Amino acid sequence: xxxxxxxxxxxxxxxxxxxxxxxxxxxxxxxxxxxxxxxxxxxxxxxxxxxxxxxxxxxxxxxxxxxxxxxxxxxxxxxxxxxxxxxxxxxxxxxxxxxxxxxxxxxxxxxxxxxxxxxxxxxxxxxxxxxxxxxxxxxxxxxxxxxxxxxxxxxxxxxxxxxxxxxxxxxxxxxxxxxxxxxxxxxxxxxxxxxxxxxxxxxxxxxxxxxxxxxxxxxxxxxxxxxxxxxxxxxxxxxxxxxxxxxxxxxxxxxxxxxxxxxxxxxxxxxxxxxxxxxxxxxxxxxxxxxxxxxxxxxxxxxxxxxxxxxxxxxxxxxxxxxxxxxxxxxxxxxxxxxxxxxxx
Amino acid sequence: xxxxxxxxxxxxxxxxxxxxxxxxxxxxxxxxxxxxxxxxxxxxxxxxxxxxxxxxxxxxxxxxxxxxxxxxxxxxxxxxxxxxxxxxxxxxxxxxxxxxxxxxxxxxxxxxxxxxxxxxxxxxxxxxxxxxxxxxxxxxxxxxxxxxxxxxxxxxxxxxxxxxxxxxxxxxxxxxxxxxxxxxxxxxxxxxxxxxxxxxxxxxxxxxxxxxxxxxxxxxxxxxxxxxxxxxxxxxxxxxxxxxxxxxxxxxxxxxxxxxxxxxxxxxxxxxxxxxxxxxxxxxxxxxxxxxxxxxxxxx
Numbered sequence: 063x064x065x066x067x068x069x070x071x072x073x074x075x076x077x078x079x080x081x082x083x084x085x086x087x088x089x090x091x092x093x094x095x096x097x098x099x100x101x102x103x104x105x106x107x108x109x110x111x112x113x114x115x116x117x118x119x120x121x122x123x124x125x126x127x128x129x130x131x132x133x134x135x136x137x138x139x140x141x142x143x144x145x146x147x148x149x150x151x152x153x154x155x156x157x158x159x160x161x162x163x164x165x166x167x168x169x170x171x172x173x174x175x176x177x178x179x180x181x182x183x184x185x186x187x188x189x190x191x192x193x194x195x196x197x198x199x200x201x202x203x204x205x206x207x208x209x210x211x212x213x214x215x216x217x218x219x220x221x222x223x224x225x226x227x228x229x230x231x232x233x234x235x236x237x238x239x240x241x242x243x244x245x246x247x248x249x250x251x252x253x254x255x256x257x258x259x260x261x262x263x264x265x266x267x268x269x270x271x272x273x274x275x276x277x278x279x280x281x282x283x284x285x286x287x288x289x290x291x292x293x294x295x296x297x298x299x300x301x302x303x304x305x306x307x308x309x310x311x312x313x314x315x316x317x318x319x320x321x322x323x324x325x326x327x328x329x330x331x332x333x334x335x336x337x338x339x340x341x342x343x344x345x346x347x348x349x350x351x352x353x354x355x356x357x358x359x360x361x362x363x364x365x366x367x368x369x370x371x372x373x374x375x376x377x378x379x380x381x382x383x384x385x386x387x388x389x390x391x392x393x394x395x396x397x398x399x400x401x402x403x404x405x406x407x
Numbered sequence: 408x409x410x411x412x413x414x415x416x417x418x419x420x421x422x423x424x425x426x427x428x429x430x431x432x433x434x435x436x437x438x439x440x441x442x443x444x445x446x447x448x449x450x451x452x453x454x455x456x457x458x459x460x461x462x463x464x465x466x467x468x469x470x471x472x473x474x475x476x477x478x479x480x481x482x483x484x485x486x487x488x489x490x491x492x493x494x495x496x497x498x499x500x501x502x503x504x505x506x507x508x509x510x511x512x513x514x515x516x517x518x519x520x521x522x523x524x525x526x527x528x529x530x531x532x533x534x535x536x537x538x539x540x541x542x543x544x545x546x547x548x549x550x551x552x553x554x555x556x557x558x559x560x561x562x563x564x565x566x567x568x569x570x571x572x573x574x575x576x577x578x579x580x581x582x583x584x585x586x587x588x589x590x591x592x593x594x595x596x597x598x599x600x601x602x603x604x605x606x607x608x609x610x611x612x613x614x615x616x617x618x619x620x621x622x623x624x625x626x627x628x629x630x631x632x633x634x635x636x637x638x639x640x641x642x643x644x645x646x647x648x649x650x651x652x653x654x655x656x657x658x659x660x661x662x663x664x665x666x667x668x669x670x671x672x673x674x675x676x677x678x679x680x681x682x683x684x685x686x687x688x689x690x691x692x693x694x695x696x697x698x699x700x701x702x703x704x705x706x707x
Contacts, residue, residue, distance in 0.1 A: 104545075105548065105549065105552050109549065109552045112549060112553075113561075116561055116562070116565040117565065119565050120566070120567070227697075228690060230637075230693065231637055231641075231689040231690035231692075232686055232689070232690075233641045233644060233682055233685045235645055235664070236679065236682025237682075239668065239671065239678065240682070243675040243676070243678070247671055247675050342554045342555075342556070345553070345554030349556070349648065352648075352649060353668075363564070364649065366564075367649075379553075379557065379561045383552055383557065386552060387552050390552075
């Protein structure tokens, strides 16, 4: 108190607003980010544990898919030892985790190929689908949300809100079927299934291939569209009702200028929601990929389940979950980095 | 002519005025939601679907299991089959009505189970706090590391197909979400004066949780749980759609959608009908939950 009273006002102000004054806060953000990164380690280990245990909650012998029906007791015992199923669970988990850390997720029982390679090839197609859907869903969601929030309680708002509620309530696998019925069966405009010539590996960004992406991408985009619309609408409404907007208008700022402030204030939260949605699209694509026979990770998971291909099932789920964990991490870091108001204790 | 009823209404309103003060929270919420046209319309649609599912055997419908090779995939509006027939010649109307029985149970039961388990876990975690809270909430975090669709399919896929397994897997998906909400509202209430007062007057932790905290947090958790029913309906039908839930020949909307998928080139709109039922139930629950939330938000 005494110290500050002695200091001239101008120096105190300079200390508050200069770069030096600001820099003092920065380590907080870095400390937060560092803590957030460290926190990922136990989560990753637990996720691996859940994936490992998945195989062990399956009813019956995990060897049932590889053993011939008339296998002798010795052969079963041999295989059990070869796969390490005869050791205690914690030891099995440790060994499995060590191998997984070296990129060895075992071999697919159905094809005999390494699980990691199979999954990574499929994940590429899922990422393509998710990005296309994100472009459609996020653009629509942001536009609808801004309009609905700006024209609150008018018919425009009601229309946009109904659209959003329909988006989050629709069973997307059914929407996919309906789109196929309209655009493939009735109109014959777009292909119903697959990813174009060349199968799952030869994806290219030309119309010949993009035609196959249109319907699955629209179908995937409806849920994020609905959720982003609702989020952006609520944020816009909240921000517009704050005092500083009144002040901006009072000083004569044009509505487009006010809008710029709204967007700036809504961006961090909206980005966080969109990041999460991207993660859900990557991880939850199984139903849509099944409807459209899209050769992505979800389709792979589906075949793994029905062929009882447990290493493939385990590996696919592990990799998709890890994608989700790291995407969440990125979202949190990005949010902390762009939102100056964020205070993490 | 029109004046008389008006004055009667005013009289009634005047008489009712003292009663307004005495009206409790839930009565106010009930009154507010009854005035909400959208919520009431949704409640009516849901009631109709529920009643028809429960009363299905007495509605004079065709046998939903009886097929016929000569009348397969009839179109909507065929005489005798108002909604057509499916790929095995079974009456679609009967199967849609009967399908409500299983679809509603596997869609709603996981949320009810998760509501009970999640509320208890969250209440204990929030009230006891400390190490127990950390243990429960960090375990919950692990389940948050999976997208819910992936988690449901992973558990269902590992356990194998079946109604019970799909209910278990969906319950596991929703417990963490409800626990997190329950924990946060409980933490908000536990340090309030009336809890201290109850403790000072000698109430044990169990009594405090049951009597003093539960009554104050149940409303918020309940609204959150109702908003999950829509997701649960879609996921439960989705599991059956993948072949992980109900087994044929049971009528269930998700499974019907799956088996009719092969018929979309022959009779597309009949194939889409079961999905429309899932959509109707899901959107009604969503709108009803929104209505309930705004009715309970008395401050606005």
